[in-house]
Amino acid sequence: MKRKYIIFFLSICTLTGCWDHRELSDITVVTGMAVDKSDDEKYMLSVEGINAQELNVKTASGFAPSIIFTLEGETIAELARKMNIGVSKHLVYSHMKTLIIGEEVAREGMIEFLDFLERNREIRDDFNITIARNVKAKDILTVTYQFQKSSALKIHTQLESFVQNWGGDPHVRLSDVIKAWTSPGSQPIMAALTIKGDPKKGPSTDNMKKVTPDALVTVDSLAIFKEEKLIGFLPLEDTRNILWITNKIKKTAISVPCKKDKFLAIRIYNTKTKIKGKMKNGRPSFYVKVRAEAYLDSSQCLEDLTQINTYSNFEELTEKEIHKGLSATIKKLQQEYKSDILGMGEILYRQDYESFKKIEKEWDKSFQDAIIDVDVKVQLRRSGIRTKSLLSNQK
């Protein structure tokens, strides 16, 4: 009996373990990956390995916060393993925060390397997927920044905060992209980034030392795909509206005109969108119901906020403004881009399966003729910590 136990324990120790044993001093954490089109071969992969000591306040000594190494090859998977051509330590991909895809790569529909990212054991599904607009993906990765120092970490934090406050990032992860790509009733979207300033001055520690950096990575727009191909970019305003329709928005703020050249600022802090889809007379029709709670953030119109009528008046104005924005975005998608990035097809698939089955093949065409009604109800709950505006007390 005892011998059995001994054999059991020995086999645990000898048959398993150790193969994935890596000391911390032997690894470099990869935080970002940039994929560009290569001139000679298919891909050009750049990875950002973090110099952990530079990110720690106590040990930082002013050197570059990370190292970016680029290789060219036919598959991303091979390149990811070949990085030791130039990098000393073992690269660990599990903490990758940002993936930046070059515009060219996306336009030519070469995003099939996502298969590697999904297949790999180490890589997780919690990194941002972005498109580099007008610049090379590698350039975006190389721009330094004062706070997170590494570009990939900065972008990750930046997009997260943006989603929380205003909603300009579609907040897509690998699984979202793949789901949108493969399902019949929706199309992938990604955030598009660009560099403000001189991309050549980005990869220097001097960039971190300036109050107004020479190069700064900014959120530019929303990249719209049709299948695997990038077909265009939508401005940030539309990005927010798309998130609103797809019920992904957390908080946002809008400016509503109340008089000529006078605006209200409305802060939306709680909102929900429900979509009902149905085939009506051979045309898909959708009813988008938006319900939102908001408070008045600022008012340039001097109306009496002690009166309930003022509130309902403001509510109406806001509803109209939102309605206008959402409808315009939908129209743009239907007529200009002809791509169902809203996932309306999926809604129809769920709610009216029989009809959707019939038009599944030419859904993109049906989407263009779809009737999409938007119904917005806003409830203005309060007006900040002030009732009367300071403007009403003017001399």
Added chain:
Amino acid sequence: MYYGNSEKASQKKWGENVAPIKSIRTLKKKRISWEEKLNREVKVDNDKEVQRIDNHSIEQLKMEITGAFGNTADLKMVESTEKGILLFYLDSMVDSKTVKDTTPVIYRTDRELSTVKELTSLCNEIFGGASFQLVGTMQEIYTAVLDGCIVITIEHLNQSLAISMMTDEKRSVSEPTTQTVIRGPKDGFIESVSTNISLIRRRIRNQNLRFERFTIGEATQTAVYIGFVNGIANNAILEEVRNRLKKIKVSAIFESGNIEELIADKTFTFFPLALNTERPDTVAANLVEGKIVILIDGTPFVLIVPAVFVNFFEIAEDYYQPYFLASFLRMIRYLSFMIALLTPSLYVGVLTFHHELLPTTLLLSVIAQREGVPFPAVIEVLLMEITFEILREAGVRMPKVVGQMVSIVGALVIGQAAAEAGIISNIMIIIVSITAISNFVSPVYSFAAASRILRFLLIIFAAVLGLYGVLIVLVAMVAHLSSLRSFGIPYLAPIAPFIIEDQKDVFVRFPFWSMKKRPKYLRAESEPKIFMESSPSPPDKGGGNNK
């Protein structure tokens, strides 16, 4: 029970009954049937040589005693030839002042002392309430002398008189050094068992509180008492305790630890199977719950049996504090047990196998700190843990005069210098400290030993197998725990087997009025503990205190 001659007896016994040993293997396999066992035990009693004192003369008696005790310096014999009285005692064991005050009266008396009855009545007059017993055999006389009696023998009487005059040399009752409380009684047990019993008796003034005496240790003849509350303690467990104590045949018992090892259900375990305490209030509370205590003369540590896993997280103060605080602190204790057990191994496992488990910023910060550390994580951990164990042992053993050295050397030299020299990382110091501090939270010192030793096993498994290894050890540990029993009670009760009624006093402590019954797992003879109808509340709500 006296075992003065049993050495000889047992030799004979084994020589006669056991077949000659062929090989160790056959010896191991041989099973002894119950009847054989019982017969043997009876025989031991018959074999005893009974040496009565019926017709000894004083001279003969003196010879016998000097023969038995040799020329030991503290044996005093006082003889009065004209009356035929022989009085002897161990100088070191009796209170000399009392002897001086009382014994001369025996010599001065004019009474005839020709019968035992007359002797008894005389002694009643002289010694009053002091307990005495009549002893008839040499064996009994020896034991009485060793117990601190003076023995009075009169020529040709078939019984002698042994009067207990034990010295009262003991330290005074003081605060326990190992199990301290903020709120609660501050007295602790001392080395004298009679004082300890009185401390318990003063808390439970109940005729059902019983103590039974055993004498264990053939060389030391140590007095061991078991205490229980009749009608509450489970009779079967009580009988088991008695049996196990009776079966002990060793030459010496000095501490409750000796007894604990000899009566435990299983000794190949890191976990203690009996609770030890220095606190009379803990003992009293446990007695009333239905447990049995074992007191050993010469040590302030008292054993409480049966003890289950959760008992080692309960302290007396839990019941003196508000129940919210008590519950919180109890959970802190469970938590710190896990911390003490797991932190170093999790550190090794996560840092060498599972980098993805840490948040990125934490990982980067750890990497930055470990930059330049020459050792792998496991060596670093073992180095620091062993250093800490050495420091701890030194701190306990070191003479108090040089005690401060430990803290200086430990904190400054080992901790700070090692980190500054870059031999270990700063985070390692945090890990070692939190582990050490958590380990000290354990209310019972012997229980902390379990996590102290298992920790190293876990570190080694984590180094080889990562968190998978940690899991393996934990699974094995839980399997082992559930196989343990303390006097027949499953060690993990009332968690496994799960007893819903007992959950009121496991991870949290319910208010006093709601714990109406004694713990089920102890199988107490009588269950109700609180006789109030309901919780205290205003009269119109029908509160229990206002009826």
